[in-house]
Amino acid sequence: MGIETELSLSLTPGVASRLARHPLLTDARPVRQRVINTYYDTPDLRLHRERVVVHYRKKGATWLSSVGRVASSTSSTAGYGEWEIAGEPGGEQDFSHVGDSALRDWLDSLRQELRPAFTTTFTRSAWLLEPRDGVRIELALDRGWIEAGGRRQAICELGLELLSGGVADLFSAAGELQTELPLHPETASKSQRGYRVLADESLQVVKAGPVEINPGMTAMAAFRAVALACVRHLQSNEHGVCESDCPEFVHQARVAIRRLRSAIRIWKPLLPEDLVTSFDPRWQTLARQLGEARNWDVFRAETLPTLATAFPAAAEIACLSHYAEQRCAINRQAASSALKSVDYSRLLLEFTAAVLGLAEGDARRVDAFAPRCLDKRAKQVRQLAAEALGGDAATRHRLRVEYKRLRYALEFFAPLFPGECLREYHRSASGLQEMLGRLNDLAVATELSDEGLPGEQGETIRRWLEVQSESLLPALGNLLSHFNRQAVPWRNQ
Template sequence: MATETEIKLSLSAAAAQRLLELPLLAASERSTKLLRNTYYDTADRRLQRERIVVRYRQHGRQWLLGVKTAPPLAAGLAQRGEWEAPGRAGEFDFAHVDDVAVRELLESLRDELQPVFTTRFRREAHVLAPRSGVRIEVALDRGRIEAAGRRQSIREVEIELLSGSLSDLFAVALDLQAGVPMHPEAGSKSERAYRLLDAAPLLAVKAQPVAVQADMPTMDAFRLIAVACIGHLQANEQGVRDSEEAEFVHQARVAIRRLRSAIRLWEPLLPEAFVARFDPLWQALATQLGDNRNWDVFRAETMPVLAEVFAGTVDGARLASRVRGRCARYRRESRRALQSEDYSRLLLDFSAALVDLPVSPAGRLADFVPRCLGKRARRVNERAAAPLQTDVAARHRLRVAFKQLRYGLEFFSPLLAGPLLTDYHQSATALQEMLGRLNDLAVATQLVAAALPAASRVEVQAWLAAQTAALLPEFARLLDDFQQRLPPWQPPERPAGERSRSRQPAYSL
């Protein structure tokens, strides 16, 4: 089996022409070819569900049957199995696929395969040899996808590692991006073709579980989680850019928050320069999206209540107009942020830095998890000792610490088992929802000052303060309940004098 390792970057028509004029490419020999591809699947899209691609590629008079495994892209990087052999279009001989499970699946579906969409594009390729032992192909593809009578343009660069290391691959990608604005692509041609085929509405994407394993090196787990967070963010990029739906901004912000939490969880093991460089950049982006999210929440949840409660004293139409204006302003800023060259560079820079992280000296993940979560739980308890009933800033600090603990629980959930995790997570969820409600009221108090004239804002802010006060007893109860829960990464206490029958920990790490 060959492993295809490449970075995909999208670019504008003007940037595509400039790309070919860059000295790095202009000095190398160029080959040009027209490629026609027909993709196959079953009527019920079995291959799409299994993330396997089967296609016939026509190059001149030659037909090549290709099979690829298709893991999701993150920051444009794809690493997947690839098999290719000459064939006759419409005939399927999978003898060249040396992965037994993949081959057997394809052979079982052979009679059901049918064309589902096509791609046609011109490829202009250069092979670079930046140093001895390194060969990297840079291919500019321009053409179109055709599916169910619909078309979508293709204009992207594929930078494929032929020999060398991932660091070499990213070095070339970063050099090219420095010369021409390009954005790490969030989907392969086949993924985009399936979306075009379905003509389905764009939907916000939530975080998915990360398949960490107890015996994997601790730093490998960080890379895996960080890549998943980038994938979550990029899955919502188009929605932020093209949709008015608030959930896209929310999910993009959650993705960055999860990524920053992962950086904090692993901070003792990460190079100081890595944290110092990237955490402020992700924080700045999160702040931009956060302003958008705050006004979206105010518009959807707080404003209707205020308009009803203060129907006689607050001009509802004027309030709605002001809030809509703020939402539109901050939505434009979110779009600019995710369309900026700075954001495109951040995605590629961060991914390259992940590749270059040193091998962790901390051993396996199973040994890291109890120390990591224990530290976060202690920080929650320390911040819970502050005067939370009267101190809004202290509640915010508790909320930040609690989110890091909860995201840690989610990252490591495959390693934690049993009812302890269920109970702890349910209690944590209830407490986080309460902290969120209190935070929304605190933010609403600030936004009211921008949305309402001075004459009416005092009464509204007093009402918001009363709503906060009414929630504080329930908040105290939920906090106490959470603190009584036994952490799922700790073994249960045994009665005094009882000997342990086993050294096996209570958590399944």
Template sequence: MATETEMKLSLSARAASQLRRHVLLSGVPSQRQLLINTYYDTPDCRLRSERLIVRYRQQGGDWLLGVKTAAQLSGGLAERQEWECPGRPGEFDFSHVDQSAVRDLLESLRDQLQPAFVTRFQRHAWLLEPRAGVRIELALDCGTIEASGRRQPIREVELELLSGAVGDLFDLAVALQASLPLHPEARSKSDRAYRLMLDTPMTAAKALPVAIDASLASISAFRRIALSCVNQLQSNEQGILATDAPEFAHQARVAIRRLRSAIRVWQRHLPAPFVARFDPLWQELARRLGGVRNWDVFLADTAPLLSAAFADRAEDQAKVESLFRYARRRCTSNRRAARAAFKSATYSRLLLDFSAALQALPEAKRGSLGDFVPAWLDKCTQRVNQRAAEAQQGGDEARHRLRLAFKQLRYALEFFSPIFAGPVLQNFHQSLTALQEQLGHQNDLAVAMQLVVEALPGRRAEGVHGWLAVQSEALLPELEMLLEAFRRQDAPWSAPSS
């Protein structure tokens, strides 16, 4: 068994041509070959569900049977296990797989395996040795994915680490990106091929659980969680660029909020320059998405309520119709700005630079999750209780601050949830979720009031603004009940799992 560590970067046709003449490749001999890869799976795609890949690769007159574990890409980086041996297409001998659980599964499925899809591409490869002890294969792949009678282009750079450290991969990627528009890839060739084969519609990617435990080193846990957030963000890129569906922008924004919350949780464990450099950059990207989200929510949720409320009042109905037209224009312009941000070299650099900085974070000499999680969650809860008291005496701004405090507590609890067990965690999380949703509704109404003033300047906004304020006030009794229920919850971190 070998561990494959590689980075995938997408690029344009023009950039692919420029890469071949790049100064870093000057004088380095290259190899060119046609690679034809046939991937196999069962009719019900069992291998995909088990996150395994089986393929035959044709290289000239040779055939290689390959087995890989499927890895998520975060910032373009993937690390996975790989087994290869010579073979003949259609014949499956898995005796070379030295991990018994994987081998037993493959052998049990052997008779069900059938061709699923093909990738066919020209590979230009260069072996680079940027410093003593470091060897990296740089491969430029250009070709197609062929599945279910459909095709999709392949144009990407693969950097495979043959010897050296992961940081060496990032050093090379950053050096290349300085003069070429390279973007860290979010999906592997096989993942894209499955989507093509199954004609799977794009769906917004939500946050996935991260495997951590109380004994894990603090920085290692942060790295896993941060990379998971980056993966969620990148998994929503194409939906933002190719569709107007609001959920993609929403989940991308959630990914950034979760990432920034993680930075807050670990701030005293992180180098100050790391926080000072990256937190403002993520905040700016979230701001770009915030405009899209605000107008999306207004059109989808608030606008129908306004239309119904003012249906019998001709003068106010005219205002509402004018408001809708303005909202649609703003929604379009904000979505255009968000797409420009996601297409920019600035975003591509942020993904790569942040992922590189994550890998370079020094491990703390001491300190595991179990050392600081309870104290941090206690601090979050104290902040929530303080802001809850302020919100009960204040207005929209105080409730907004309370919502942010609840959100930070909820994200932190989700990060650490594998450490805790039992119904106490579930009840606490449900109470948090209910409060965050309630405060979210009130925040949507508060934002809607601001948007109405923007769209209908002067006294034109009075009737609509006043109606929205009444709706917000009507939610306050339920907020009081939810806060009281939350105060009665036991803290799940007071009894960590064994």
């Protein structure tokens, strides 16, 4: 989903057929055009790797040759652009109109290697919306196909482009459409999907990437970058949650929400109270739905094989395995339903609108904001660490949660503190979090075993799990000591 002046929303063909009856469109007349785009690349896809798009587009009877640079998902759009001239495919490639001289020279050097890679062909029905004075929005329904390598993928999406007015007007129009129609924010462009069809890619698990912030940013601008990166991370895995049995998709979707909720907590002193109270509980509810699926996935994939080795002849293991298989299927379906729901689609759109609409406030720079945030989290960790070794599983879980929040904060602010000191601190925090995660998995496994084998039936297994937890406590103590000796990197620049 674009975050500047354009929005893309996916919809089903059945919903598309009802679009023209929406109250926003009843007084507008659509303009229909056949649009054909042929995308070019080298055989080894060098343009794709360099985020450069070269294509010919035919709208109606007019052909245009287009060259563009695509901004990364975490960067600003400054320095990126698109250049067009009249031109038809099949002739000599002409890059003289490209305003970036380095890009122009690079493309000239590849001219003889460029070949058609894939084609998008669709019918566009476009309406001009003028919801109030000074606001003009083009709404375009595209229906057709992406074709590459003898394969096809359907196109059915709605695009909204802000021609005049503010970004809030764009989201307001999208929200009004969403009240009547099930529309879902789309993150991947047609060209991105075209390359996936070309490669015949299966769904890929996407992990969190670095967020591009810099010391000159305001704290609020940094929050926008972090929050929107977390949403992209979540959406990059949502199709996998809905369409695949691979548990890693649920895991990464859950990580994305945890990171997002951590960011909301970090920036809470600067955020409007209504943003926090309106959205954090909704993200928490979604995280819990995914958390149930993740807990049973871990139990089935990691805990049960260990139990089967420890108790090879126990009939209880087969019973527990059957119960876990059922719970995994039920919770995976619940996770899929949650990400297919209208509530989830609205949450994505409303949260993105709220984040983009944030005022700068006191315009505090992020390099002044970050150290105080990290100090606060490190202090909370130290306080809980003193209680962890002598405490119970709940105490260690609280410590794990605080370490995780500290680790996420370190990742968010990492570009502000370059150097080996931060990397060593992060490695130490990650190692400690991994150990706390193992202890938490054993605690959760005890609870799930109790659910699957209640009462005396599962007593032997539960006791064995408790002994495994106790055996890890000395290693936890060593990791805590090592972490506490680390220099604080954000105060040693």
